[in-house]
Amino acid sequence: MSAPLIECVPNISEGRDGALIDQIAEAVPAPGVALLDRTSDPDHHRTVLTFAGTPDAVEDAMMRVAGLALEHIDLEKHQGVHPRIGAVDVVPFVPLRGISLAACAERARAFARRYADRFSVPVYLYEASALRPERVNLPNIRRGGYEALKKSIAADPDRTPDYGPAILSGAGASVIGARSPLIAFNAFLDTADIVVARAIAKGLRASSGGLPYVRAIGVVVRGRAQVSINVIDFRRTSMYTIMRMLQTLASAYRAAIVETELIGLIPQAALLHAAAESLQLPPAAVSATLERRLGDATADYREVAFE
Numbered sequence: 001m002s003a004p005l006i007e008c009v010p011n012i013s014e015g016r017d018g019a020l021i022d023q024i025a026e027a028v029p030a031p032g033v034a035l036l037d038r039t040s041d042p043d044h045h046r047t048v049l050t051f052a053g054t055p056d057a058v059e060d061a062m063m064r065v066a067g068l069a070l071e072h073i074d075l076e077k078h079q080g081v082h083p084r085i086g087a088v089d090v091v092p093f094v095p096l097r098g099i100s101l102a103a104c105a106e107r108a109r110a111f112a113r114r115y116a117d118r119f120s121v122p123v124y125l126y127e128a129s130a131l132r133p134e135r136v137n138l139p140n141i142r143r144g145g146y147e148a149l150k151k152s153i154a155a156d157p158d159r160t161p162d163y164g165p166a167i168l169s170g171a172g173a174s175v176i177g178a179r180s181p182l183i184a185f186n187a188f189l190d191t192a193d194i195v196v197a198r199a200i201a202k203g204l205r206a207s208s209g210g211l212p213y214v215r216a217i218g219v220v221v222r223g224r225a226q227v228s229i230n231v232i233d234f235r236r237t238s239m240y241t242i243m244r245m246l247q248t249l250a251s252a253y254r255a256a257i258v259e260t261e262l263i264g265l266i267p268q269a270a271l272l273h274a275a276a277e278s279l280q281l282p283p284a285a286v287s288a289t290l291e292r293r294l295g296d297a298t299a300d301y302r303e304v305a306f307e
Contacts, residue, residue, distance in 0.1 A: 004098035032057030045080025086172030116164030129177035184263035197225035
């Protein structure tokens with residue numbers, strides 16, 4: 001029986017210092033864990049790493065990443081368009097193979113306690129690891145950002161961390177837990193008007209009556225309005241559905257989507273289902289690819305290179 005595999009997708013509040021980002025990313029690879037992707041943005045002032053491997057190796061890698069980030073990042077000097085409460089802002093663990101979400105959630109809780117003890121940083125548990133129902137959703141924990149949390153963490157019982165001290169330093173706090181795969185997806189508009197971006201985001205996100213399993217905010221990045229989106233469950237709300245809604249909302253505000261981008265990685269199934277929907281193919285068509293059928297027959301799922 002093969003060893004369980006999990007993924008970790010830490011969001012680090014540094015998107016401008018290339019040397020530091022390199023140092024943090026280089027701390028990941030080790031026996032049993034591989035760095036799969038890194039994405040940085042100077043306007044969001046944020047870096048997202050994606051690494052995967054055996055649970056112990058992934059957790060050890062995350063400790064190495066956190067040690068560097070917490071040492072060098074000071075939120076008292078940090079300004080970016082993305083909400084954040086910590087230098088190591090969010091640490092999601094995602095079960096990939098051979099481990100359930102419930103088991104991954106238990107591991108994430110144990111990791112969070114060790115993390116808080118080691119670094120003396122307040123930790124909030126979220127998603128499947130949450131101990132309080134109001135902390136399941138990340139935006140509830142992160143509301144008001146670092147600045148609001150700094151004022152309330154010691155005085156407001158609702159802001160008391162699950163682990164670690166109720167005191168905030170420049171390292172901020174960390175949100176840790178286990179969740180299903182999430183797709184971070186941004187859409188750029190043909191305008192620099194943040195009011196338009198925010199209106200589209202409001203119409204798109206579930207919390208304002210938009211699409212279920214979708215979160216969205218409007219920001220300005222590199223002089224262009226952007227709708228920054230988290231797809232919580234692409235199996236319930238597809239990427240095709242989201243894109244159609246984006247286009248409809250943009251048109252209502254006399255804007256257009258000019259390009260999109262991924263932050264981190266996306267499950268292959270999400271792209272295949274979006275392609276099938278756009279072509280009006282039945283859902284079963286996603287398994288009708290040459291590579292899939294060859295892989296099923298030969299156990300080799302590599303892409304076929306056509307000359």
